[in-house]
Each structure stands twice: as structure tokens, then as C-alpha cells.
Amino acid sequence: MAILVAGGAGYIGSHMVKDLVEHGQEVVVADNLSTGHRDAINPKAKFYEGDIRDRKFLDKIFDNEDIEAVVHFAAFSIVPESMSKPLKYFDNNTGGMITLLEAMRDHNIKYIVFSSTAATYGVPEHMPIKETDPQNPINPYGLSKLMMEKMMHWADKAYGIKFVALRYFNVAGAAPDGTIGEDHGPETHLVPIILQVAQGKRKELSIFGDDYNTPDGTNVRDYVHVMDLADAHILAIKYLEAGNESNAFNLGSSTGFSNKQMLEAAREVTGEPIPAKIAPRRPGDPDSLVAASDKARNVLGWDPKYDDVHDIIATAWKWHSTHPKGYDDRD
Numbered sequence: 001m002a003i004l005v006a007g008g009a010g011y012i013g014s015h016m017v018k019d020l021v022e023h024g025q026e027v028v029v030a031d032n033l034s035t036g037h038r039d040a041i042n043p044k045a046k047f048y049e050g051d052i053r054d055r056k057f058l059d060k061i062f063d064n065e066d067i068e069a070v071v072h073f074a075a076f077s078i079v080p081e082s083m084s085k086p087l088k089y090f091d092n093n094t095g096g097m098i099t100l101l102e103a104m105r106d107h108n109i110k111y112i113v114f115s116s117t118a119a120t121y122g123v124p125e126h127m128p129i130k131e132t133d134p135q136n137p138i139n140p141y142g143l144s145k146l147m148m149e150k151m152m153h154w155a156d157k158a159y160g161i162k163f164v165a166l167r168y169f170n171v172a173g174a175a176p177d178g179t180i181g182e183d184h185g186p187e188t189h190l191v192p193i194i195l196q197v198a199q200g201k202r203k204e205l206s207i208f209g210d211d212y213n214t215p216d217g218t219n220v221r222d223y224v225h226v227m228d229l230a231d232a233h234i235l236a237i238k239y240l241e242a243g244n245e246s247n248a249f250n251l252g253s254s255t256g257f258s259n260k261q262m263l264e265a266a267r268e269v270t271g272e273p274i275p276a277k278i279a280p281r282r283p284g285d286p287d288s289l290v291a292a293s294d295k296a297r298n299v300l301g302w303d304p305k306y307d308d309v310h311d312i313i314a315t316a317w318k319w320h321s322t323h324p325k326g327y328d329d330r331d
Contacts, residue, residue: 001066002026003237006052006100007073008045009036011171011182012115012226016071017042018175019230028065030057031074037327040180052096058103069111069237070104072097075145078188079119082141093144097151105159111240112152113233116165116248118222118289120146127256128222128292131167131248149248156246164236169222169252169291171229173312174319181319182226183326190221191313194263195320198272205274207259209281212288218259220288222252225306225315235300249300252291257309269313 003020007013008029013036020027027045030052041047046065050057052074061067075093076082082089104112119142120135137143152163172191174181182192196202210217232251239247257265267274296302306312 001068002028002046004028004030004061004065004067004070005045005073006030006070007036007075007115009033009038009041010073011184012229013073014040014042014180015175015226016073016230016233017045018180019227019234021045023234028061028067030061035076035184037183039327040183052100053092055099055103058100059107062103062107062109067107067109069113069240070100070109071113071115071233071237072100073115075115075148077117077141079139079141080188082139082144086140089140089144093141094147094151097148101151101155101161104161105155110161111237112161112163113236113240114148114152114163114165116149116167117142117145118167118169118250118252118291120149120167123286124289127288128254128290129250130292131250131295153246162240162244163246164240165248166229166232166236167248167250167291168229169224169250169289171226172223173225173227173306173315175227176315176318178318178322181316181323183323190259190262191223191266191316192320194266194274195270195313195317197274197276198266198270198317199320199324201324203275205263205276206279207263207276208279208285210278211281214258214287216258216260219285220256220258220290222254222256222290223262223309223312224252224304225312228304228306231304232296232300232302235302239300247299249296250291250293251296251302252293253304253307254291254293255307256288256290262309262313265309266313266317269310269317
């Protein structure tokens with residue numbers, strides 16, 4: 001039986017597909033390529049180009065393929081864009097989940113692993129953040145993901161569709177062999193932006209604020225390697241297949257690193273000076289976001305391999321230095 005990876009041409013989704021294939025799993029990818037890359041899809045996976053909001057498209061996949069479980073990455077995820085285009089996010093993210101769950105119900109597919117986010121918590125009341133903490137999103141992106149979690153909860157109650165929601169913190173890194181990596185346009189994530197400065201593609205790094213309530217005044221975030229995330233999804237599938245109840249887990253390193261610490265680590269990894277300047281704060285940026293991920297470690301047996309940000313950055317640097325134009329460099 002196959003695993004359907006919705007959004008399998010995107011950054012995290014493509015690493016998930018690679019991990020599944022390397023574990024000998026049959027994989028089907030569904031992606032509309034609005035933000036993903038065809039070249040990111042593992043050649044051993046079967047690819048369907050289309051949108052999960054299209055019920056006929058989903059029916060075609062479920063009729064043609066023997067799908068056992070769905071892993072859902074097919075959501076828009078840029079917070080500032082969600083503030084200016086909220087309906088785009090509710091249409092794609094929330095609307096897409098409705099159509100997907102309806103199709104799963106009608107085709108009797110009982111397992112879904114969902115790419116959720118720390119943004120569902122909003123501004124945390126304390127650190128580290130636990131799964132039981134209040135979920136009060138402060139942007140449409142986080143709210144759309146929270147609504148998707150709630151939809152799965154009620155689909156479980158009504159139809160018996162079991163789910164695992166994996167709430168990510170800051171994802172970084174690339175496949176260690178350098179074959180796939182992070183390629184967004186425009187880029188909004190800290191690590192690839194730092195590395196673009198190292199490559200000379202940007203003049204300098206802007207650090208947004210140095211007066212936060214943190215040890216060095218800059219934002220503190222929890223970084224987790226993309227392949228460690230992929231491993232967690234495989235464990236979540238096995239958790240559901242074993243007959244366990246629906247659940248939610250934080251995925252993070254449980255260690256916070258400031259923007260200045262990430263910059264210094266990147267300078268050490270790349271050997272480049274990487275100029276930086278302090279810029280004004282961005283609205284809505286919490287001082288710190290760090291996950292309590294002991295639940296995933298204890299219940300799923302998740303054991304992240306990349307617990308040093310230098311190692312995480314090194315895999316990203318391998319990808320960016322060998323693919324300076326991202327997937328446009330591939331043959």
C-alpha cells in the first residue's frame with residue numbers, strides 16, 4: 001500500500017518523500033507546483049499534478065492508487081502574506097482540508113498525518129511550549145492551521161479518521177547528500193537568507209530588533225532539521241497504524257538559539273564574514289519560541305539526529321553552495 005504525500009514537491013514534503021522511499025515505502029505525490037518544484041520529487045515516487053481542493057483530482061488518485069495514509073503538507077505558510085491575503089490562506093489551507101477529508105471519508109482512508117505549526121499557539125505564556133498550552137493564533141496562517149486541526153478532530157469523531165498533528169517550530173537544513181534542499185521565492189526563512197549573504201546574493205543580513213528580553217537581545221527560536229521532521233512523520237504513520245488514538249505533538253530541538261547565535265554559527269560553517277545590521281523590530285515577533293518536544297520523544301520514539309545548529313547549517317550550506325540558483329541549477 002502507498003502513502004499519499006500532499007505537497008510532496010515542497011521543501012519539507014520533498015524530504016519526507018525521500019525518507020519514505022529510502023525506507024522502501026511506495027509513495028504517491030500530489031502537488032499543484034504553485035510553490036513546489038517538480039525536480040524536488042524523488043523519481044521513485046508516482047506524481048500527480050493537481051490541487052487538493054479539486055475533488056475530481058483526489059478521486060482520481062484514490063481510485064487509481066492503493067492509498068493507506070495521507071501526509072498533508074499542501075498549505076500556504078508565509079505569515080506576512082497571510083496578514084495581507086487572509087482569504088487566500090483560508091481558501092487553500094482550510095478549504096483544501098475540507099475537500100481532502102471528504103475524499104478520505106468516501107474512499108475509506110483512515111489515517112492522516114498533518115503538518116501543523118507552532119503558530120497555532122500565538123504568543124506563548126511560558127517556555128518551553130507544551131502541547132496542552134492555549135492555542136491563540138495571532139495571524140491568519142496560524143488560525144487556518146488551528147482550524148485544520150479542529151476539522152480533523154471532528155472528522156475523527158464522525159468518520160473514524162485518525163490523525164496526528166505535528167506542530168513544527170523553525171525548520172532548517174537539507175538532505176545530507178545535497179540532492180534536495182530549500183528553495184523559496186521569495187525566501188523568508190532565516191537560515192537560507194543568512195546563506196544567501198554568504199554567497200554574495202544579498203548585501204547583508206537584517207536582524208529585526210536587538211532589544212528583546214533574551215540573553216543577547218535578539219529573537220530566540222527552536223530549530224529542527226528537515227530530515228528529523230521527516231523521520232517524525234514516518235513514526236506518526238506507524239503510531240496510527242498501530243491502532244493508537246489521534247494526537248498532537250510538538251517537533252523542536254527543545255533548545256533555543258538567538259538570531260545572533262545563528263549568524264555566528266553560519267560564519268563558522270561557511271568561513272564567510274556575512275555582514276549584518278540591526279533593523280527595526282517586526283510587529284508580532286515574540287521574544288522566544290521554544291518547544292517542549294519530550295512528548296514526541298517518549299510517545300513516538302522520536303530521536304532527532306541533528307541537535308547542533310552547526311550541523312543543521314552545514315547541510316543547508318552544502319545544498320545552497322552546490323545549487324546557487326536552487327532547482328534552476330538542475331539538469
